[in-house]
Amino acid sequence: MGRAATGESSHRIWQCGRHALHLDRTVIMGILNVTPDSFSDGGHYVNRNRAIEHGMSLARAGADVVDVGGESTRPGAAEVPAAEEISRVCTVISALALDLDVPLSVDTRHAEVAKAALAAGATIINDVSGFRDPAMVQIAAATDAGVVIMHMLGEPGTMQDAPVYGDVVSEVREYLAGQAALLEDAGVARSRIALDPGIGFGKTSKHNLELLRRLGEIAALGYPVLVGVSRKRFIGELTGEAIPLHRKTGSISAGLWAAEHGADILRVHDVKQTREAVRVWEAIEGKCR
Numbered sequence: 001m002g003r004a005a006t007g008e009s010s011h012r013i014w015q016c017g018r019h020a021l022h023l024d025r026t027v028i029m030g031i032l033n034v035t036p037d038s039f040s041d042g043g044h045y046v047n048r049n050r051a052i053e054h055g056m057s058l059a060r061a062g063a064d065v066v067d068v069g070g071e072s073t074r075p076g077a078a079e080v081p082a083a084e085e086i087s088r089v090c091t092v093i094s095a096l097a098l099d100l101d102v103p104l105s106v107d108t109r110h111a112e113v114a115k116a117a118l119a120a121g122a123t124i125i126n127d128v129s130g131f132r133d134p135a136m137v138q139i140a141a142a143t144d145a146g147v148v149i150m151h152m153l154g155e156p157g158t159m160q161d162a163p164v165y166g167d168v169v170s171e172v173r174e175y176l177a178g179q180a181a182l183l184e185d186a187g188v189a190r191s192r193i194a195l196d197p198g199i200g201f202g203k204t205s206k207h208n209l210e211l212l213r214r215l216g217e218i219a220a221l222g223y224p225v226l227v228g229v230s231r232k233r234f235i236g237e238l239t240g241e242a243i244p245l246h247r248k249t250g251s252i253s254a255g256l257w258a259a260e261h262g263a264d265i266l267r268v269h270d271v272k273q274t275r276e277a278v279r280v281w282e283a284i285e286g287k288c289r
């Protein structure tokens with residue numbers, strides 16, 4: 001069952017338009033890539049009907065949010081013209097918004113795409129470029145959408161070219177805190193903001209592991225924390241699985257570890273398996289059901 005609700009709550013919530021996502025249990029964000037070239041499922045859901053069916057199946061499998069993306073951000077991916085990205089995501093979002101009561105999020109770096117997606121029915125802007133573009137900040141401020149501020153070093157095309165940090169966790173935390181303050185100054189309510197360390201975005205495997213190990217330092221900022229480890233390269237490096245589709249077990253392990261150490265929202269491809277793993281872990285933890 002989805003976790004979005006309307007109305008007041010004394011629990012921690014992430015407010016995304018009319019949806020209030022309760023964070024007393026882990027929120028699962030299912031990934032729907034309407035792209036020909038995403039690193040793990042590129043080309044699977046370019047067809048509109050297949051994409052819509054997959055979005056519905058993510059919700060049936062237990063996704064609390066469905067995150068729709070029309071541009072791959074894998075290292076070296078080609079940039080997509082905004083009109084093409086809009087046409088990919090908006091037809092799918094508007095169809096899903098008619099049938100689903102889980103919140104829909106748009107995974108985009110482009111302000112005009114975010115604007116069109118919100119008009120089509122999305123209630124979350126997931127910006128992997130961390131609201132660097134003032135136009136994106138303005139759109140967030142002019143609406144009541146939830147926002148995900150993600151940290152990325154540089155640009156997708158070059159971000160994996162030997163990324164260097166002094167202390168990766170402090171630098172990512174400082175960046176996220178600064179961007180959250182910027183959005184709040186622009187008028188975005190604190191309750192709408194989630195932070196994401198951006199696993200794999202301008203980070204080596206060592207950086208990714210350090211960020212996960214010290215996730216509590218990011219959670220200590222007090223905002224909901226989103227983590228995306230699903231099928232990523234560092235999981236393959238650890239398990240020896242070169243094929244992203246075969247990285248489910250490693251992804252779920254990392255996701256559960258993140259949930260135990262401060263992640264409120266897990267962005268995943270394998271919703272059913274992650275939902276089951278989280279359910280068992282939460283029962284052992286004694287979290288309410």
Ligand code: HH2
Nearest residue numbers: 033038039072073074148150196199228
């Ligand atoms: N990772 C990807 C895309 N969007 N958004 C957030 N907030 N956090 C992430 O870790 C994140 C993200 C990359 O994964 P995927 O969408 O599967 O691949 P691609 O970018 O190739 O479409």
